[in-house]
Amino acid sequence: MKYMTRPKLHFTPTKNWMNDPNGFIYYKGEYHLFYQHFPYDTKWGTMHWGHKVSKDLVHWEDKGIALYPSKDFDRNGCFSGSAIEKDGKMYLYYTAIAYDQLNPDNIHVTGNKIIASQALLISEDGIHFDNDQKQMIIPVFQENQIGHPNNTRDPKVWKDKDTYYMVLGSQYEDQTLHEMRGEILIYTSCDGIHWDYQNRLINANFDSNMWECPDLFKIGEQYVLIMSPENTINDGMNYPSHAMIGLVDFDENTCEITMNEEMHFIDYGLDVYAPQTTLDKDHQRVVINWLRMPCPSEDLEWNGVYTFPRVMTIKDHRVYFSVHQEIEKQFSQSVSQFTLTNAIKISVDVKEGSRLNIGGYKIWIDDHKVYTDRQDVFVHEAKLFNNDTKAGTKFLTPPLQDGNHLDIYVDTQVIEIYVNHGEYVLSNVVYGMKEYLEYENIEDLVMFEAK
Numbered sequence: 549m550k551y552m553t554r555p556k557l558h559f560t561p562t563k564n565w566m567n568d569p570n571g572f573i574y575y576k577g578e579y580h581l582f583y584q585h586f587p588y589d590t591k592w593g594t595m596h597w598g599h600k601v602s603k604d605l606v607h608w609e610d611k612g613i614a615l616y617p618s619k620d621f622d623r624n625g626c627f628s629g630s631a632i633e634k635d636g637k638m639y640l641y642y643t644a645i646a647y648d649q650l651n652p653d654n655i656h657v658t659g660n661k662i663i664a665s666q667a668l669l670i671s672e673d674g675i676h677f678d679n680d681q682k683q684m685i686i687p688v689f690q691e692n693q694i695g696h697p698n699n700t701r702d703p704k705v706w707k708d709k710d711t712y713y714m715v716l717g718s719q720y721e722d723q724t725l726h727e728m729r730g731e732i733l734i735y736t737s738c739d740g741i742h743w744d745y746q747n748r749l750i751n752a753n754f755d756s757n758m759w760e761c762p763d764l765f766k767i768g769e770q771y772v773l774i775m776s777p778e779n780t781i782n783d784g785m786n787y788p789s790h791a792m793i794g795l796v797d798f799d800e801n802t803c804e805i806t807m808n809e810e811m812h813f814i815d816y817g818l819d820v821y822a823p824q825t826t827l828d829k830d831h832q833r834v835v836i837n838w839l840r841m842p843c844p845s846e847d848l849e850w851n852g853v854y855t856f857p858r859v860m861t862i863k864d865h866r867v868y869f870s871v872h873q874e875i876e877k878q879f880s881q882s883v884s885q886f887t888l889t890n891a892i893k894i895s896v897d898v899k900e901g902s903r904l905n906i907g908g909y910k911i912w913i914d915d916h917k918v919y920t921d922r923q924d925v926f927v928h929e930a931k932l933f934n935n936d937t938k939a940g941t942k943f944l945t946p947p948l949q950d951g952n953h954l955d956i957y958v959d960t961q962v963i964e965i966y967v968n969h970g971e972y973v974l975s976n977v978v979y980g981m982k983e984y985l986e987y988e989n990i991e992d993l994v995m996f997e998a999k
């Protein structure tokens with residue numbers, strides 16, 4: 549089996565399992581990034597919140613575990629959530645999980661159902677987290693209430709004017725289809741502690757039974773919705789669940805969300821899941837995404853990696869993504885030799901028939917689309933959650949409309965391709981990539997190495 553070595557500039561857990569980014573916030577002069585973490589193994593289990601802190605989004609200091617099960621209501625895990633600053637304190641919102649039955653063979657996964665409530669921990673300084681002080685803020689739903697008793701999770705909270713808002717992922721039974729469908733519940737609060745249900749977003753045409761990790765925010769005056777619908781592709785070739793993005797309207801008084809357009813993939817490599825956004829120190833909207841790894845690192849010590857933090861902007865009614873300036877400025881050294889010992893940026897103008905082979909990872913242009921193939925640099929026997937969740941190997945973007953430029957970041961074994969300065973992004977994890985670069989039908993190619 550081929551494994552993955554630790555990237556130089558991408559966020560990874562020091563040890564063991566990591567999935568969704570949580571509580572991403574710029575707080576008192578530093579970035580805090582929490583993450584879904586199982587501290588005992590390189591696979592998913594009882595969820596804790598890991599915690600790292602950075603001044604620049606490049607160098608991260610490990611602060612250990614912030615949230616861990618400590619109350620009856622979160623005895624089996626602290627699922628995903630978000631952070632805000634209020635009166636100088638850090639408020640962490642998360643989903644508290646209790647299993648209705650234990651699994652006799654493994655107490656770290658449920659024996660039957662998960663029981664979900666929403667909870668809050670207030671930290672004085674963003675460094676100390678008194679797990680005795682957690683409080684439940686939205687109790688478990690009963691059958692036939694607005695939310696689902698088992699599948700309601702991932703509170704994302706923000707403040708606008710004098711109101712605190714929360715979006716929550718949930719599911720309901722569609723009476724016509726007799727099937728479960730995803731929904732988003734919207735709550736408001738005047739103090740960030742007491743919450744009232746206001747409205748919900750449903751869309752029965754959207755093929756998904758559960759919407760995870762919703763995030764609703766403004767770029768300028770435009771509202772943008774990100775969510776991670778489960779089981780939205782069922783082609784047997786790719787992960788079934790994917791992160792999607794779309795422009796929406798949001799009425800701040802009625803809390804009505806209107807979807808004006810189809811949601812589309814936030815990243816066309818189809819490894820990305822559970823993105824979370826925040827505002828950086830310059831008030832730019834930044835998103836960070838979990839890249840799913842179907843097997844652990846080379847030394848078997850850790851599993852899970854995030855994309856570069858990406859700045860989101862809107863141009864011609866579309867969201868564009870660019871590598872955050874703090875990361876981008878690392879690639880200052882122009883080089884002529886491709887290497888895997890450092891992070892490399894390759895910039896090229898492409899045309900029909902252009903091809904690149906980066907150590908076994910293939911990229912080509914056909915019919916105005918970017919195609920990639922990681923078949924020769926991937927693990928085929930491994931599965932993300934030990935079930936049938938297979939990862940795909942071949943990907944493509946929609947037709948390019950805004951030029952023919954690629955910026956390809958290769959960080960030991962993570963590849964991120966920014967097409968036309970962020971018109972589309974396609975990112976993949978690879979295993980066993982070789983140290984060579986070949987290309988054809990390309991005139992201009994320049995490379996930069998990270999400092």
Ligand code: FRU
Nearest residue numbers: 568584627628701760761822
């Ligand atoms: C998304 C997710 C969230 C949940 C968390 C549990 O990957 O399933 O909905 O809170 O992971 O680790």
